[in-house]
Amino acid sequence: MIVIDGKQIALDIKHEIATEVSNMLDHGKSAPHLSTMIIGNDGAALTYVESIERNCREVGFISSVYKFSETTSEREVLEAIDFINKDDEIDGFILQLPLSKHISNEKILEKLNPNKDVDCFTAINNGKLLLGEERYIPATPYGVMELLRRSNITTEGKNCVVVGRSNIVGKPLAMLLARTGAEGNATVTICHSKTQHLDKICSQADILLVAIGKPELITEKFVKKDAVVIDIGIHRIVDPNTEKGYRVCGDVKYDEVAPKTSYITPVPGGVGPLTMSCLLLNTLKARKLAGTD
Numbered sequence: 054m055i056v057i058d059g060k061q062i063a064l065d066i067k068h069e070i071a072t073e074v075s076n077m078l079d080h081g082k083s084a085p086h087l088s089t090m091i092i093g094n095d096g097a098a099l100t101y102v103e104s105i106e107r108n109c110r111e112v113g114f115i116s117s118v119y120k121f122s123e124t125t126s127e128r129e130v131l132e133a134i135d136f137i138n139k140d141d142e143i144d145g146f147i148l149q150l151p152l153s154k155h156i157s158n159e160k161i162l163e164k165l166n167p168n169k170d171v172d173c174f175t176a177i178n179n180g181k182l183l184l185g186e187e188r189y190i191p192a193t194p195y196g197v198m199e200l201l202r203r204s205n206i207t208t209e210g211k212n213c214v215v216v217g218r219s220n221i222v223g224k225p226l227a228m229l230l231a232r233t234g235a236e237g238n239a240t241v242t243i244c245h246s247k248t249q250h251l252d253k254i255c256s257q258a259d260i261l262l263v264a265i266g267k268p269e270l271i272t273e274k275f276v277k278k279d280a281v282v283i284d285i286g287i288h289r290i291v292d293p294n295t296e297k298g299y300r301v302c303g304d305v306k307y308d309e310v311a312p313k314t315s316y317i318t319p320v321p322g323g324v325g326p327l328t329m330s331c332l333l334l335n336t337l338k339a340r341k342l343a344g345t346d
């Protein structure tokens with residue numbers, strides 16, 4: 054059994070990005086610029102934005118944050134998006150969702166220039182992904198595909214089971230695995246909360262990819278011997294036996310499942326770190342698409 058080191062792969066990607074940025078600067082070009090918008094004071098969202106800024110610094114990107122209070126009107130947010138759309142110095146833009154109740158996600162995303170939509174939230178970018186003409190790949194599925202590729206795990210002809218069908222993880226991931234091309238060409242089954250006999254379907258998988266948001270639901274009986282298991286879930290659960298009083302785990306019961314697998318991602322340290330690196334990759338691509346690199 055091989056434990057896939059997501060932290061190392063994420064660092065490798067960041068190192069590759071930093072090298073490209075350094076080349077850009079050497080050629081007198083400016084660094085890619087990633088901008089984030091946050092509305093309100095949600096602690097988790099603020100922490101995520103801080104992490105984006107730190108990661109941008111680490112690879113040499115410029116970052117900026119548009120902070121609005123919870124009472125900001127929809128019109129003001131739309132005006133800010135318009136400004137960001139027109140600002141040639143901003144390459145990529147991330148909108149922290151969900152927005153306040155009085156602001157329509159749809160209206161804001163409709164307004165956003167798809168060239169700057171590095172989170173791949175807009176309908177046009179999702180449509181392009183579906184057609185195999187992708188501009189950007191949503192960061193977490195992108196991270197999973199990079200983990201597989203860089204671990205030399207091929208998908209062609211494999212039976213892949215994706216558990217979870219969210220718009221940001223399960224659906225795009227299934228599409229990427231099934232698309233034409235050597236890094237796709239899998240036979241893909243998508244499961245969700247209404248799936249019958251989930252354990253039986255999962256136990257047919259050569260590659261089992263889990264994004265359900267239910268701590269340790271996937272146990273040994275869901276997994277075929279020598280399968281590859283990719284755990285996308287991340288949870289902090291109460292554990293009085295630990296010093297901190299909690300532990301971090303995934304959707305897979307790791308200790309029970311790992312010995313049965315050929316490859317497995319741990320939580321933490323598996324898929325999680327890849328999401329940020331792939332967001333940075335999308336921003337680098339945004340700069341290249343803008344033709345200003």
Ligand code: NDP
Nearest residue numbers: 193217218219222245246264265266285286287324325328
């Ligand atoms: P969502 O809650 O949006 O989607 C969960 C999906 O799982 C739904 O399709 C749901 O089915 C399905 N599901 C829920 N319960 C079951 C069940 N008992 N059996 C089968 N399917 C089930 O979650 P996300 O996709 O946003 O996230 C999933 C997990 O991944 C979470 O733990 C999240 O924290 C983590 N995550 C990790 C990231 C990372 O960077 N590592 C990034 C994003 C998410 P239905 O559609 O029928 O409701």
